[in-house]
Amino acid sequence: MGNETHDQQYSKKLPSYNQQSHSQTQKHKLNSFMLIIFTNLVTIYIFTGPFSFMYKYSSMSTSDSNSILQELNSTKAQLAASHTILSELHQRLNSTNLLVQALLIDLTREQEKQPNHAEENSSIVNLGNDYSTISDELSVALGPHKLPFGYSPKIGSGEIHMPIGEACLRLREELKQYMTYDIGGECPGDDVLAQGLMLKGCEPLPRRRCRTKSPINFVEPTPLPDSLWAIPPDTSIIWESYSCKSYRCLVDRNNEPGSYDCKGCFDLEKEEKIKWIFDDSGLDFGIDQVLATKATGTIRIGLDIGGGTGTFAARMKERNVTIITSTLNLDGPFNNVVASRGLIPIYITVSQRLPFFVNTLDIVHSMDVIGNWMPDTMLEFLLYDIYRVLRPGGLFWLDHFFCFGSQLNQTYVPMFDQVGFNKLRWHVEVKLDPGVRKNVWYISALMEKPLF
Ligand SMILES: *[C@@H]1O[C@H](CO)[C@@H](O)[C@H](O)[C@H]1NC(C)=O
Ligand SMILES: *[C@@H]1O[C@H](CO)[C@@H](O)[C@H](O)[C@H]1NC(C)=O
Ligand SMILES: *[C@@H]1O[C@H](CO)[C@@H](O)[C@H](O)[C@H]1NC(C)=O
Ligand SMILES: *[C@@H]1O[C@H](CO)[C@@H](O)[C@H](O)[C@H]1NC(C)=O
Ligand SMILES: *[C@@H]1O[C@H](CO)[C@@H](O)[C@H](O)[C@H]1NC(C)=O
Numbered sequence: 001m002g003n004e005t006h007d008q009q010y011s012k013k014l015p016s017y018n019q020q021s022h023s024q025t026q027k028h029k030l031n032s033f034m035l036i037i038f039t040n041l042v043t044i045y046i047f048t049g050p051f052s053f054m055y056k057y058s059s060m061s062t063s064d065s066n067s068i069l070q071e072l073n074s075t076k077a078q079l080a081a082s083h084t085i086l087s088e089l090h091q092r093l094n095s096t097n098l099l100v101q102a103l104l105i106d107l108t109r110e111q112e113k114q115p116n117h118a119e120e121n122s123s124i125v126n127l128g129n130d131y132s133t134i135s136d137e138l139s140v141a142l143g144p145h146k147l148p149f150g151y152s153p154k155i156g157s158g159e160i161h162m163p164i165g166e167a168c169l170r171l172r173e174e175l176k177q178y179m180t181y182d183i184g185g186e187c188p189g190d191d192v193l194a195q196g197l198m199l200k201g202c203e204p205l206p207r208r209r210c211r212t213k214s215p216i217n218f219v220e221p222t223p224l225p226d227s228l229w230a231i232p233p234d235t236s237i238i239w240e241s242y243s244c245k246s247y248r249c250l251v252d253r254n255n256e257p258g259s260y261d262c263k264g265c266f267d268l269e270k271e272e273k274i275k276w277i278f279d280d281s282g283l284d285f286g287i288d289q290v291l292a293t294k295a296t297g298t299i300r301i302g303l304d305i306g307g308g309t310g311t312f313a314a315r316m317k318e319r320n321v322t323i324i325t326s327t328l329n330l331d332g333p334f335n336n337v338v339a340s341r342g343l344i345p346i347y348i349t350v351s352q353r354l355p356f357f358v359n360t361l362d363i364v365h366s367m368d369v370i371g372n373w374m375p376d377t378m379l380e381f382l383l384y385d386i387y388r389v390l391r392p393g394g395l396f397w398l399d400h401f402f403c404f405g406s407q408l409n410q411t412y413v414p415m416f417d418q419v420g421f422n423k424l425r426w427h428v429e430v431k432l433d434p435g436v437r438k439n440v441w442y443i444s445a446l447m448e449k450p451l452f
Contacts, residue, residue, distance in 0.1 A: 135179040141206045167201030175202065181210045189213060191241040195328060203352050213238055224342045228314040229268050232340035237333045250332055261330040265308040266337065272311045283400060283429050283444040287315050290397060290446060293424055299362040299395065305386075306350060306369030310338035317343065321363070326350075351378065356389040364390060367399035372407055376415070383419045390449040396421060401443040405430060408441050421447035 144159035151158040168175050174197055181188055187210035194205060217235040221227055231247050239245045244253065250266035264271045279286030291299055299321055304312045307325035316323045324344045327334040338345035348355065350369065364386045370379065386396055403412055408428065416423075425446035432439060 135176050137181075137183065137209070138175065138179040138206060141179070141208070162206060163204055164206045165198075165201055165203040167203075168197070168206070171197060171200055171202050175206075179206065179208070181208060183209045185210055187212045189238065189240050191329065195330075198349050199328075201351065203349055221340055221342070225318070227340065227342040228317065229273075230341070231266075231268060232337060236340055237336055239333075241329070242331055242333065244332065261328075261332065262308040262334065265311070265334070266332065268309070268311070272309070275311055276315055281427075283427055283442050285397065285399070285425065285444060285446065287312075287319065290395065291319065291321075293446065294393070294395070298393075302361050302363035302365065302395075303346075303354070303356070303389070305364065305366035307338070307365075307367075309334055310341050310343040310345065312365055312367070313338070313343040314341055323363075323365070350374075350382065354385050354389050358388050359391045361389050361394055362391060363395045363397065365397040365399060368402070370398065370401055372403035372412075376411060380415060380419075383415065387419055387421065387449055392449055392451045394449045395424075396445075396447040396449070398443065398445045398447065401445070402440050403443075405439065405441045408443075412443070416445070416447070420450065422450055424448050 141162055142164065143161045145161075146159045147155070147157075174193060178190065178193055178197060187208060197203075197205060215235055215238050219233055219235055221232070221236075222230045231251070234246045244250045247266065253260060254264045254267050254270075276285070276287040278284065279289040297320075301322045302316070302324070304310075304323050304325045307313060307323075307327050310325045310327070313323035313325045322344070324346050325338045326346045326348050327338060328347070328349060329335055335345040335347050346355070370382070374382070390396060398416075401412070423445060425444070427444045428441060430439065430441050
């Protein structure tokens with residue numbers, strides 16, 4: 001995935017690069033052309049001008065040295081005069097050269113200004129682009145927004161730009177659709193479009209000036225701690241984006257055929273209830289056993305990447321550990337359920353740079369999310385980002401990482417080693433899955449960011 005986009009970007013970069021080098025070649029050609037003219041001029045001058053005496057006098061006798069000397073004198077004068085002419089010529093040539101250069105620069109600029117259809121569809125985002133060609137509202141949203149009190153030394157600028165993902169401008173049609181709404185009115189129900197943009201790299205999305213719909217007949221949430229295991233009321237959700245229209249449907253689809261993201265996660269009574277409670281000394285680590293690897297109470301805050309409906313965070317909250325759960329709403333209101341349970345959902349994809357400062361989190365957990373579906377390079381960036389946000393001595397609980405047996409020792413073990421974690425626990429197991437994943441190798445590991 002990452003390599004592909006990289007290649008695409010690279011190949012799409014080529015046209016503009018070629019154009020540039022083309023005009024440079026033209027410039028070079030003109031320069032050498034001028035040089036040839038100049039060299040020819042000098043050669044002609046040498047053979048017809050004052051230097052021709054050398055050929056005349058070389059065969060003469062040296063007796064009339066005086067007249068020769070005189071002539072030499074006059075030649076010298078002529079030579080001095082011609083030298084002036086020569087430098088004048090040089091100067092003119094120089095200015096012509098400059099003129100040609102200026103002309104070429106103008107020409108290249110004109111070419112760049114002309115609408116170029118190949119470039120319009122190019123995936124390369126020209127950050128100097130006029131955003132208004134996509135949508136007026138997007139142009140307004142992105143800024144620049146001048147600061148009311150002028151330059152701010154804290155910000156280091158007098159204006160602010162709204163951040164959006166680099167890929168946003170490559171997805172022009174979808175972005176245009178996303179930014180089409182009544183300012184001050186109700187936002188379109190376009191969660192699926194927005195999430196699609198994010199998944200394709202348009203993250204963060206631009207802000208909008210419209211009001212999102214609220215669910216009708218919303219009821220106040222269940223109080224803690226009961227909320228941790230309570231299925232929220234159907235009235236807490238706007239269902240239009242999902243194939244299910246009720247929680248009952250989401251719970252029931254676990255028993256039906258078809259593959260859905262985190263299929264069993266909405267049934268808080270069954271599989272969710274027993275996750276991380278027991279430690280089988282195999283792939284399944286227990287939360288209490290993991291916490292016991294550190295001094296009591298020192299694991300306090302953390303992140304669960306791709307945490308579904310937030311059960312990991314719920315179990316950690318019961319142990320007074322605050323976990324932020326990153327999750328998407330892939331055909332299900334995952335973020336809403338996490339929030340309804342009284343936990344903290346964060347709506348970012350697995351590609352997004354983690355929104356935490358360096359050396360801050362005590363623990364990062366991820367179960368059955370990270371695996372060989374990710375391009376190697378993307379995974380490497382993710383692992384280093386996890387390392388970045390963990391504080392020294394912080395834990396990275398890699399829960400059920402999956403790949404093929406051949407990739408295990410060849411790709412992933414060296415990659416984890418390279419990032420620099422200490423391994424506290426490490427368990428590898430092959431599962432002969434009758435389902436979608438056949439002969440899948442799993443790694444469950446507890447890694448630690450070194451203290452020193
Ligand atoms: C050559 O010219 C210089 C002045 O430029 C003069 O002083 C000198 O006498 C001249 N020599 C001859 C041989 O005419
Ligand atoms: C011609 O231009 C070059 C640099 O562009 C400069 O070094 C050189 O002195 C110029 N020659 C004349 C005769 O103006
Ligand atoms: C560029 O995209 C437009 C539609 O967005 C299409 O009509 C046009 O043919 C495309 N041009 C090229 C050169 O691909
Ligand atoms: C969590 O914190 C509360 C209040 O500080 C305390 O009463 C409770 O015993 C703690 N629970 C655990 C499992 O540490
Ligand atoms: C990976 O390497 C370890 C030892 O380095 C070995 O025990 C294990 O069998 C290897 N696993 C696979 C799947 O090749």
